[in-house]
Amino acid sequence: MQPLIRVEGIVAPIDRANVDTDAIIPKQFLKSIKRTGFGPNLFDEWRYLDHGEPGQDCAQRPKNPEFVLNQPRYQDASILLARRNFGCGSSREHAPWALKDYGFRVLIAPSFAEIFYNNCTKNGILPVVLSEEAVEQLFREVTASTGYTLEVDLPSQSVTTSAGEVFSFEIDTFRKQALLDGLDEIGLTLQHAAEIQAYEARRRRETPWLFQTPDT
């Protein structure tokens, strides 16, 4: 996984609550058996005027000029500002894959759905939870000035505006470290293989029925 330490970049605002993962990446794109290439279909239903299907050349499709990501001022955004309960719904990891593929590295919202939050940190995306008031203020600022940027620093757990105002955020130490180092979590867990085996051996004695398999 690509490490994430500090991100400074253009902020794009998605001004609605409860943005679900179906909206982030519609289901027809979930038929892919790959992990990459979802960026052009990020927010597909909002971003294009026609109906998207896998395999289209998205550059040729009619874009919805109203949608934030189609506005020139938000091109090259790497930070997404969102409202509460962002990423709710389906557990599809295609949602963070699409956000990442598009170029987002940091998401800021008052709250995230849990599975989505998890999925982001496993893909080198930092979800930052700030208070409703702070998010409201950032929405006001980002819409007021073109080219608005933020600096997000993971080691110090802070978001700094270009005016120098600082908001700090919480993140648990495991996820923080994993993001900073771009860790392979599976490799890390396998260092505890002996403990997993010991646990399994005990469970086989105490609850043997869990290890029986029927003839299928």
Next chain:
Amino acid sequence: MVAATLYDKLWDAHVVRDNADGTSLLYIDRHLVHEVTSPQAFEGMRLAGRRPWRVAANLAVADHNVPTINRAQGIADPVSRLQVETLDRNCAEYEIVEFRLADSRQGIVHVIGPEQGATQPGMTVVCGDSHTSTHGALGALAFGIGTSEVEHVLVTQTLIQSQSKRMLVRVEGQVGAGVSAKDMALALIGRIGTAGATGYAIEFGGAAVRALSMEGRMTLCNMSIEAGARCGLVAVDDVTIEYMRGRPFAPHGAMWDRAVAYWRTLVSDSDAVFDRVVELDGTEIVPQITWGTSPEMVAPVDARVPDPAAEPDPTRRIGMERALAYMGLEPGVPMTRIRPDKVFIGSCTNSRIEDLRSAAAVVQGRRVADTIKLALVVPGSGLVKRQAEDEGLDRIFQAAGFEWREPGCSMCLAMNADRLQPGERCASTSNRNFEGRQGHGGRTHLLSPAMAAAAAITGHFVDVRKL
């Protein structure tokens, strides 16, 4: 000993190690696998030169992407076909048990797990699907995971997790006839919101929950994710144990007795403390229907579409306005005046035998209204389908004008050919009414199977208790 909730007991029994940062390595007993969220996990495992830790812990089935008609001809859509074939290939390569399309045990992953006894009380159950919360109805710690975690479970049989807070949802007072577990779930989400239980594990308790069948409990736990919860739970009781008896993957003989003795301990201690308690009065719950594009946008059938102008919170008000515009609804319209174009009875929320029975009881001897373009019944599994056919339910539905399909997720998420056209309105027993969920531009109203059946018959929403 400190009093423990059911959640604590399940958690404690599965901790392999506690990490210094407060997370724990949790052992996973059962891993359910489907075609949409697993291909990248298998690929990742293969590329890293790794293998599954315990093959027998996995059970696979294709459900999201499968056709519900003309199965003998295979899958027409080449992209869908490749995904299902990829699952077949991965399972064959690693010798993982898979119920293939032609197998009568094939069905929606959250229907077949309990049906086979493959998910059991006291287990940790995970699947790359948010509605894995369903299995908590059996007194299992069950939650949805992403694809990276699917790979993590495949390779290590564990997950790194942090504990949730505990919420008790207590429903005292029996619900009336015509009111189902779906109405309880929607009423709860209407009350606490779609993020109301974020960070929590919900245990459902109280007399009205105890009175539910296993199917009803699954519906309730299934929808707990729509309230933001990581998982839903119902304590083990006689209903749970009777449900498990004789299922293919369930323990047999002397092992059965040992298992039952353990399962009996899977209840919250009477003096256990919850971080939050939400009380609902079952006697006050009436059939519910959603009017918007989030499950919290829900109203009792006897209410009217709400007016955004009356909503003080600006984010919420804008959300309501947008939802009503998308849904093509005006504020103040009685819910019973809304007319669906299509009716969908199915999904992991409501496609079990009891759901089909309750819908068939409404449909019996009646006909689907002329204005309904399509009324679909999609059983949750091949075995549910067969049982329904043994009971003659298929004939009741078909005589009324419903289509009787092969099992799968179908119009719940419209990854296959079953979908809404832009602007079409659907009475759906599924769990999500998000924009485009059932097809681009489609408008979804969530409700119970009996209410969906009633809407099919009358052509508009109606209180099934008054039919």
